[in-house]
Amino acid sequence: MKKARIIYNPTSGREAVKKELPNILEKLETAGYEASAHATIGEGDAVSAARTAVDRGYDLIVAAGGDGTINEVIHGMAEQEYRPKLAILPAGTTNDFARALHIPRGIDAAVDIILENNSLQLDIGKVNDHYFINIAGGGKLTELTYDVPSKLKTVLGHLAYYIKGIEMLPSLKAARVKIEFDEEVLEEDIMLFLISNTNSVGGFEKLAPEARLNDGYFDVLILKKTNLAEFIQIATLALRGEHLKSKNIIYKQAKRIKVTNEDKMQLNIDGEYGGLLPGEFINLQQHIEFIVPEEFIAHQENLDY
């Protein structure tokens, strides 16, 4: 019998998973899994819970919570030689990765996707000692994601980022960075750089429109030094997915990127503080097998032609 381990954050998304847990376990059992669950108790607990699940030879790990929980589960799995399949039950404030995989928001519908058991090997990113699934970046602007007070984030979701972002606009500063791509070096004064694995980040659905999740490439977006008016114009274009035509945006694809800067620029990794530059970003191609909707597999195949 196949064994499934649910690792869930009991506090995320108004305790949605906690309330639904008996139903989730029953559905998995009916589908032939021997299912058990671990409730996380705080920061870092999902990392060790995932490590333990790998050591115990589970066939499937179900990460239930927001992007923070999924990120921790991936940290617990990524270094291991044996990596079980990974399913996601989105129940957080931000569920960018679940959205990128077309996993439905409702817990019940997301469990049904697990039962359909379609899967794809997908890329994840690594920078220094951190893994990321959505995006990593740096620059004064990216610091706003962890400046948003968590209460505001819980109540307002993505809107909180925008409010805080607008408040921060007048204090935006450019910084000089050196960016080494696979075969090219760039030195620029920039407002921010984003290294994206998926195309849906922080509510911007089309930030990196060509990002594919299994091609081994990151999509790199660099916003050159701009004034406030230009910045607002580009942000407006970005909401419509039309920012790539701006002369202030550099867009590239690369497997490995090294970024250095002299001012101790902070790194943001999947929305959390991730240490200081320099950073070496490596794309681990098709490193983890994710359970995804059949429709997502068709969508990826369409991108290939």
Ligand SMILES: Nc1ncnc2c1ncn2[C@@H]1O[C@H](COP(=O)(O)OP(=O)(O)OP(=O)(O)O)[C@@H](O)[C@H]1O
């Ligand atoms: N029992 C717990 N109590 C408090 N915090 C926890 C608990 N379990 C895990 N956490 C922490 O909460 C962090 C965020 O949780 P998670 O990502 O699941 O949901 P969220 O805060 O609703 O959404 P998001 O992080 O996507 O905005 C996790 O990275 C983890 O460190």
